Amino acid sequence: MRLAELSERSGVPIATIKYYLREGLLAPGRQINARTAEYDEEHLRRLRLVRAMIQVGRVPVATVREVLGHVDDDSLGRSIRLGAALWALPQVPEPDEDDEYVQAAQQEVSTLLDRLGWENAKRLTTISPAYRSLVVAVAAFRRLGYGWGAELLAPYAELMHRTAVLDLDNMETHPSEAERIEFAILGAILNEPVLQALHRLAQEEETTRRYGFE
Numbered sequence: 001m002r003l004a005e006l007s008e009r010s011g012v013p014i015a016t017i018k019y020y021l022r023e024g025l026l027a028p029g030r031q032i033n034a035r036t037a038e039y040d041e042e043h044l045r046r047l048r049l050v051r052a053m054i055q056v057g058r059v060p061v062a063t064v065r066e067v068l069g070h071v072d073d074d075s076l077g078r079s080i081r082l083g084a085a086l087w088a089l090p091q092v093p094e095p096d097e098d099d100e101y102v103q104a105a106q107q108e109v110s111t112l113l114d115r116l117g118w119e120n121a122k123r124l125t126t127i128s129p130a131y132r133s134l135v136v137a138v139a140a141f142r143r144l145g146y147g148w149g150a151e152l153l154a155p156y157a158e159l160m161h162r163t164a165v166l167d168l169d170n171m172e173t174h175p176s177e178a179e180r181i182e183f184a185i186l187g188a189i190l191n192e193p194v195l196q197a198l199h200r201l202a203q204e205e206e207t208t209r210r211y212g213f214e
Contacts (some may be wrong), residue, residue: 006039017047017089024065025050049182057189062208071181078177092133105138111150116157163195 007014020026026046029037046068053059053067070076095102109131115124125131141148167187174180 001039001044003039006043006047006180010044010051012047012051020047020050023061025061025068025137045179045182049186052186053189059189067185071178071185074177078181092129095132095136095139100141101139102135103144105135108138108153109134112157115150115154116161117190125200162181167191 001009003014003017006012010017012020015027021028022141026043029039029043031037050064050068053064054061059067095105097103110122110125113119113125121128121131138148138153152180167184171180171183171187
């Protein structure tokens with residue numbers, strides 16, 4: 001397809017597509033002559049991925065480029081490839097290691113991982129943004145006087161593990177490795193708002209069941 005058709009099918013303006021091409025977010029088309037290039041279904045799929053990351057996920061262009069670099073690096077194994085791509089997404093700041101609430105949160109999260117038997121997660125704590133995010137959140141709860149710890153977190157973690165199994169089961173239904181990794185990236189960007197919305201809907205439902213609409 002030509003650029004105009006790519007724009008029409010994707011819903012992305014031609015000027016924006018050209019910008020993505022210049023920024024290396026989209027591979028160049030097959031050159032037909034000095035002024036014309038041809039694009040295929042792979043370009044269309046990648047363009048939709050880029051658009052979702054930028055418009056829905058609010059991911060900066062430079063970060064999108066980094067994430068896609070990991071997605072396209074077939075020299076890496078699946079775990080490293082997926083982990084590197086996900087870790088390139090925007091993350092929370094580093095926790096203050098001298099903060100007593102952070103230290104307490106780290107201890108509780110470590111106890112949680114032991115309780116769950118998540119040995120691989122324990123091995124990744126020094127580099128995992130997800131671990132840091134959990135520590136920061138638990139520290140914030142504890143700073144406000146709520147004793148969030150391993151015992152309260154464990155049932156939530158078990159539900160999230162079941163969600164992760166569903167995520168990877170769905171990912172593995174896609175035929176190519178690139179599609180699987182792309183699906184996982186989209187899941188990190190789009191599925192989390194879906195899960196958050198479902199959580200809030202469930203809270204609304206359970207609240208009204210218990211206390212009515214007053």
